[in-house]
Amino acid sequence: MSPKRNRSRLEEILHRLEQEYPDRSSMLVYENPFQLTAAVALSAQTTDAAVNRATVELFRRWPDALSLSQAEPVEVEDVIHSLGFFRQKAKNLIGASRLIMENFDGEIPRDMEHLTSLPGIGRKSANVIRAHLWNLPGIIVDTHFGRVCRRLGLTESKDPTKLEREISALLPEEDHIVFSMTANRHGRKYCKSRKPECPDCPLEDICPKYGVA
Ligand code: SF4
Known part of the structure; x- marks a missing residue:
């Protein structure tokens, strides 16, 4: 399909998705920029709900980069052990907190290069953080987003x-x-990996993969 044709289809898709998903706030619970950054880092390979359960205690004990930079790894591991890869994630959290204190005066950096210098923060995570904290543009590519874009x-x-x-x-x-x-939410709600709910999907009449995904 030509880029021009793709662009106009995308306008229509976006219009419908905006109506379908008016709430686009983060599903992760946080009270400051550091906590969002930590929650996003923890969300790899697990669900937002699982992260939110773990961060209640994590943020109660270590609410900011300064406190977490001084935490004992084994104690952090204990608090987040319900999440997959908890040893690596604990190491990343403490390492990122130290870098934030040492290199960025305790503030979360906005710059993509600086953000992705933090352990556990890749490009996707950095785009999520930049979008929620500062409304900075970026395409957030995760598994749901990629699947929806390909099917469409x-x-x-x-x-x-x-x-x-x-x-x-x-x-x-x-x-x-x-x-x-909105495409991420669409992938979770209708355009699911194994069994997309095409008959109920608000894009059913403009999707080339209707019923065959
Ligand atoms: S019609 Fe089916 S395959 Fe297409 S976007 Fe909707 S749920 Fe996904």
Whole structure:
């Protein structure tokens, strides 16, 4: 499909998704920028609900980068052990907290390069953090987003970097966040991995994979 045709289809898709998902706030619970950063780092390979359960105690004991930078790894591991890869995640959290204190005066950096220098924060996580904290544009490529884009025929790519570039080129910057968040929700609600609910999907008449995904 030509880029121009793809662009106009995407406008229609975005319009419908915006109506379907008016609430685009973070599903992670946090009280300050550091806590969002930590929660996003913990959310790899697990659910937001599981992260929220674990961070109640985590943030009660270590609410900011300063306190977590001084934490004992074994104590952090104990608090987040219900999450997968908890040893690595504890190490990342403490390492990121130290870097935030040493290199960024205790503040979460906005710059993509600086954010992704923190252990446990890749490009996807950095885009989530930048979007929620500062409304900075960026395409947030996760498994739900990629699946929805491919089924809708907006890309064929499975490579996150390429996918991010391709969708960025189709959308004006001011729509990056809203499309990222609504497509993610769409992947969770209707366009599920194993059994998409095509008959109920608000995009059913414009989706090339209706019923065959
Ligand atoms: S019609 Fe089916 S495959 Fe297409 S976006 Fe909707 S749920 Fe996904």
